[in-house]
Amino acid sequence: MKKCEVCGKEYIKNDNEFLKHFPEFIRKNLEYIPACECLEESKQREMEELERKRVQECIKNKVKKYKDISVIDKRFLNSRFENADMNNDNMQLAKRYAESFLRKDKQVGLLFYGGVGTGKTFSTACIANYLMEKGKTVLVMNLGLYLNKLTTGWGEAERDILEQVEKCDLLIIDDFGAEKGLDNNQTGWRAEKIYNLIDGRYRSEKPLIISTNLNFSEDEEKCEITEKFSTQGQNRIRDRIIDMCFPIQVTGKSKRGLTKKDLIEFIS
Numbered sequence: 001m002k003k004c005e006v007c008g009k010e011y012i013k014n015d016n017e018f019l020k021h022f023p024e025f026i027r028k029n030l031e032y033i034p035a036c037e038c039l040e041e042s043k044q045r046e047m048e049e050l051e052r053k054r055v056q057e058c059i060k061n062k063v064k065k066y067k068d069i070s071v072i073d074k075r076f077l078n079s080r081f082e083n084a085d086m087n088n089d090n091m092q093l094a095k096r097y098a099e100s101f102l103r104k105d106k107q108v109g110l111l112f113y114g115g116v117g118t119g120k121t122f123s124t125a126c127i128a129n130y131l132m133e134k135g136k137t138v139l140v141m142n143l144g145l146y147l148n149k150l151t152t153g154w155g156e157a158e159r160d161i162l163e164q165v166e167k168c169d170l171l172i173i174d175d176f177g178a179e180k181g182l183d184n185n186q187t188g189w190r191a192e193k194i195y196n197l198i199d200g201r202y203r204s205e206k207p208l209i210i211s212t213n214l215n216f217s218e219d220e221e222k223c224e225i226t227e228k229f230s231t232q233g234q235n236r237i238r239d240r241i242i243d244m245c246f247p248i249q250v251t252g253k254s255k256r257g258l259t260k261k262d263l264i265e266f267i268s
């Protein structure tokens with residue numbers, strides 16, 4: 001007697017009246033049929049698996065689209081929690097943040113600020129790669145390149161980029177405040193473009209992570225972000241950032257350059 005390969009239940013005789021209308025070879029095939037749901041269930045699972053793959057593929061394409069307008073280099077892509085020194089408070093925080101990002105419906109933003117070479121970009125990149133691998137859409141922007149593109153006939157793309165800025169799950173602005181190459185009479189224009197970008201994100205009510213070498217201070221007078229971006233006495237950009245991002249000072253020891261340890265290793 002034929003049995004179900006999954007649950008081992010014996011097949012039962014098919015007493016469907018309709019069977020007699022079929023030719024002999026079909027009747028033979030359908031004489032015994034499964035008494036369980038295993039076959040249907042496995043078909044259902046197959047369909048679900050296909051659907052899951054299709055959704056995954058869609059997400060992948062979306063992420064790829066963001067990667068194309070994202071400003072991420074090889075070093076950025078290779079930054080992963082697995083390669084990080086997790087004995088570092090900021091890395092611990094970054095990892096917790098990335099994990100919570102997946103669990104929570106509403107995410108907060110972060111402002112990583114501190115001196116050059118403290119690993120702000122590295123922490124940010126680890127968060128980005130972690131989330132992209134889990135299918136989240138992450139847009140990583142370099143404002144200098146963005147503004148450059150807007151000045152070199154890329155203006156019509158602004159609307160498209162702003163649309164992505166509002167849609168992606170996480171927006172990262174790397175090296176905020178380091179943008180160069182614009183002369184002074186463009187300061188107003190520049191501030192306007194940056195404000196539009198950040199305000200667009202603000203209105204989408206989605207999280208923003210900023211990394212910057214500029215110093216942040218609760219005291220507006222001492223805050224380099226205010227200094228760099230205030231126009232006509234207004235601090236619209238700083239105000240938006242404070243509304244969206246939790247400030248975290250990164251004071252890690254510089255990972256760039258040789259350390260005393262490197263030197264001792266070298267001469268010993």
Ligand SMILES: [Zn+2]
Binds near residue numbers: 006038
């Ligand atoms: Zn079965």
